[in-house]
Amino acid sequence: MAAVEGASYERMDEDRELDQACAMVEESALAHDPNDPMNLLAYYRRVLPFRSLFTWLNQDMAVTRNFMRREFAFTLQNDAYLRYQSFATWEEWKKEVCRLNPSRFEIGPVYTAKPKDRKTLQKANFRPVQRELVFDIDMTDYDEIRTCCSDKHLCRRCWKLIAVAAEVLDMTLREDFGFKHLLWVYSGRRGIHCWVSDPEACALPDEARKALVGWTEVVRGGANQAKKVALGAPSAGFPRALHPSLRRALGHDVLTNTASRAPPLSRGVLQRAFVDVLLRDQDVFREQARWEILLQLLPTSESDAVARLHTRWAAGPRSSVQKWDDVLEAAQRSHDRMRPAWIAALEDIVLQYTYPRIDAEVSKRMNHLLKSPFVMHPSTGRVCVPLELEQILDFDPATGAPTVVQLLEELTHAQATPEKHRGEWEKTI
Numbered sequence: 523m524a525a526v527e528g529a530s531y532e533r534m535d536e537d538r539e540l541d542q543a544c545a546m547v548e549e550s551a552l553a554h555d556p557n558d559p560m561n562l563l564a565y566y567r568r569v570l571p572f573r574s575l576f577t578w579l580n581q582d583m584a585v586t587r588n589f590m591r592r593e594f595a596f597t598l599q600n601d602a603y604l605r606y607q608s609f610a611t612w613e614e615w616k617k618e619v620c621r622l623n624p625s626r627f628e629i630g631p632v633y634t635a636k637p638k639d640r641k642t643l644q645k646a647n648f649r650p651v652q653r654e655l656v657f658d659i660d661m662t663d664y665d666e667i668r669t670c671c672s673d674k675h676l677c678r679r680c681w682k683l684i685a686v687a688a689e690v691l692d693m694t695l696r697e698d699f700g701f702k703h704l705l706w707v708y709s710g711r712r713g714i715h716c717w718v719s720d721p722e723a724c725a726l727p728d729e730a731r732k733a734l735v736g737w738t739e740v741v742r743g744g745a746n747q748a749k750k751v752a753l754g755a756p757s758a759g760f761p762r763a764l765h766p767s768l769r770r771a772l773g774h775d776v777l778t779n780t781a782s783r784a785p786p787l788s789r790g791v792l793q794r795a796f797v798d799v800l801l802r803d804q805d806v807f808r809e810q811a812r813w814e815i816l817l818q819l820l821p822t823s824e825s826d827a828v829a830r831l832h833t834r835w836a837a838g839p840r841s842s843v844q845k846w847d848d849v850l851e852a853a854q855r856s857h858d859r860m861r862p863a864w865i866a867a868l869e870d871i872v873l874q875y876t877y878p879r880i881d882a883e884v885s886k887r888m889n890h891l892l893k894s895p896f897v898m899h900p901s902t903g904r905v906c907v908p909l910e911l912e913q914i915l916d917f918d919p920a921t922g923a924p925t926v927v928q929l930l931e932e933l934t935h936a937q938a939t940p941e942k943h944r945g946e947w948e949k950t951i
């Protein structure tokens with residue numbers, strides 16, 4: 523009993539120290555260094571919505587094994603990594619986060635037992651049993667098809683590629699797999715995560731996750747491979763059949779000229795993105811190295827037509843829209859029996875430049891840890907905010923997500939003009 527009381531006194535001392543620390547942050551001007559640990563501590567104590575995250579993970583108001591047996595992993599300020607943390611309540615979770623003040627934390631699977639007790643169990647009795655199905659779309663995988671930025675940089679223009687990927691993946695998960703509970707979260711720097719919380723998704727074993735993510739991997743192959751989409755060739759001059767999911771995303775009439783006033787819906791989201799984002803905005807085929815890849819993707823049996831395109835494009839600058847219209851013209855002029863091969867090649871090109879590029883390793887295993895929504899990205903200071911699908915296209919990764927410093931300033935401002943609110947986070951915009 524004395525030990526328990528001792529521990530609780532210790533806790534009270536810690537709480538007092540934390541309160542004093544937060545008061546210091548409020549009294550002094552906020553430190554504008556996003557990595558200032560005092561800002562982060564104040565953010566955890568006052569803004570991060572632990573209770574909402576708990577309800578989302580737990581899927582119930584009363585605490586269940588979904589939360590109690592859930593693994594959390596903390597990256598501490600000194601880069602130490604603590605795995606297999608677990609908590610009985612959200613209050614306990616919040617208290618531990620505030621005590622450790624990690625630079626970030628991640629969410630793992632639900633295990634057969636509490637992760638913090640794993641050392642007392644036989645290995646065979648401790649294994650992951652459920653976990654949200656998660657997806658990671660990262661700008662790293664888009665370098666070869668964007669022209670505005672490269673490496674670690676991104677802007678609103680290349681972010682549209684991520685938005686297109688999110689739109690298509692959302693449609694696939696809802697319409698082809700029947701999932702309903704999807705949460706899209708800005709990853710804090712260069713991408714987006716999707717968490718699928720339907721019970722059927724959470725229960726998927728690793729083999730099923732691998733199969734599912736394999737099904738969404740339409741774009742494959744490394745940097746040295748020009749053709750990254752190969753969905754089969756037409757046989758004996760007949761059009762090939764595409765899976766209805768791909769047909770829905772791609773639409774029809776791939777031979778329609780870019781300036782055509784044909785109903786844009788018949789083109790599907792990917793063809794529209796190809797014309798608007800890749801051709802018009804990114805001008806993806808302007809440089810010779812990039813248009814030579816386009817030529818390699820045209821039907822190999824049409825070498826004369828491809829050679830004519832090469833001569834024309836090498837003679838002087840033509841925009842990507844003009845080049846694509848040149849390709850369409852070559853396809854339309856081709857012999858009737860060659861038409862299905864042209865259509866297949868052009869559809870594969872549109873898919874190669876627009877279909878979601880998913881970091882498959884994140885999705886394949888139940889026990890892959892993923893950064894929690896609402897944590898701060900250590901290198902940008904930005905909060906990993908959830909986004910509605912409709913918001914993603916207009917989201918600006920440079921300014922759209924608040925920084926921890928901004929949120930704390932908004933709270934300080936709200937305190938100067940007090941209103942009755944239920945939680946501190948509601949005072950932030």
Ligand SMILES: [Zn+2]
Pocket residue numbers: 668670671675676677678679680681
């Ligand atoms: Zn960019």
